[in-house]
Amino acid sequence: MLQRLLDTLIVLLGVSTLVFFLTALVPGDPVDVMLGERAAASDREALRSAMGLDRPLLERWWQYLGGVVQGDLGQSLVRSRPVGELIAQRLPATLQMAAAAFAVVLMLALPLGALAAQFRGRALDHAASVFALVGQSIPNFWLGPLLVLLFSISLGWLPVSGAQAPGSVILPALTLGLSMAAVSMRMLRASLLEVASQDYLRTARAKGASPWQVLRRHALPNALAPVLTLLGLQLGGLLAGAVITEVIFAWPGIGSLLIEAIRQRDYPLIQGVVLVIAVGYVLVNLLTDLLLQWLDPRAGESR
């Protein structure tokens, strides 16, 4: 347990270091990129010292880490406001969309996975696996426009984009959640089938429990562990998937903030958003692990 927390700390340290060194990928001099080749020397110097580029790399790295630990993600170059503040403004919208998408995942994956396992090899199972395969292969930046075409343009039921109108979260949530629902459904089905051959299920059936009781009381609780791990991974993954989805639907979250930052070459803002998403992902995974250990103490021993 303590080891797990320590590992997480080291990973977080590594993550912020990697994010810091992302600027090393900027070709040439970031100041040239931002101001153009013909900028006045004095302007370049001013920006250079504003960005701290005149100091040695190691010192800047140390300072960046120090800032991150205190929640200081630096200053946006374009909007001249703290990066942390800009992200905090946009984060609720992303979390709202991710939560809605997660609800889509749960509502689709759990019943479909259970039904597919229950009716293994039958038409329903085949239909579910076709759904899973297709859901996994349709990229969300195509699925999004398709859903808009169907539900907003042809049927006129839901708004095309934005976050103001009621029901505007439905299409982004479907777009983001569908492929993850497909993966989780496959996982739950496989996990249930693995559990199905266990002795305690035979016992349960032998003592006369109905298939529904067997599924709910005996199979599901034992099959849920790998699915929970996957759902934890996906909950974090939703934050990253949100980038493309937010762009499709003009959703005012941190994903579209990231793309705006990239277009404006606002490097500290890019770093900040990437760091926040990665840290969120790591923490969600940590929580999932702890939850699993609490649910099933055996999970901790094998580590």
Added chain:
Amino acid sequence: MIRLAGAIAGLWVLLGLLGLLLPLEPNRVALSAMFTPPLVETGQGLYLLGSDELGRSLLQRLVDGAAISLLVALLSVGISASVGTAIGILAGYRGGWVDRLISRLIEIFLAFPGLLLAIAMAGMLGPGIDNVVIALSLMGWVGYARLARNQVLSLRRRDHVSAAVALGRTPAAVMRLHLLPLLMAPLLIEASYGIAGAVIAEAGLSFLGLGVQPPQASWGSMIREGVRYLLVAPHLVLVPGIALSAVVLSANLLGDALRDRLDVTSRSRR
């Protein structure tokens, strides 16, 4: 099903090669023929898949996009698979601090979900197809490294490895001749899923405007540009989207078939 998948994948490779070799004109503008629906004859000739807002042939742009996705997928999977495998074998075989260091590095890279790292890297590098390949390779090596490391950890205690060491083979030779061949099956499976991932990633980055630059066609940028005309010309979005999904679906199916055929039970993260 698997034949269909093979046929689609084959068609993709063929179209991609044609796109690289044929003197196509995917950027030729013909305003008199703009928004031609598929299979409609115009004064400019027949447009099999229709034309876009500038009257450019969607078929030619599709072929051009196939070339881009093929190029990016092969290059990025090739680079990340070879670099990642080398690093993974080294970590698994050497053990000790080398392994600890590399494992930490893998963990750190895996802390960035999905396309996030590629988006960030492509954003830093600036747009362009070469930068897409760099970003996808920088992100992709981790999966192969982890797979190779885990496999080698269990393989290194095999008798034939001990025998090779006892016979005085150098570590490099042991890794290359006695460990690498045993890794080929799981690596091949991982790489076929990797192709699917790279095709989606390239299209995704181009959709975000971080990949190919206009007027160059990519399936992702075609979707991005077509979305604006969803109401008047849905085929602009449907055509590249169907091609993209079909290729990704068949790469996934081929990966599944390969896994069943080679009977590798453990599969790493997708």
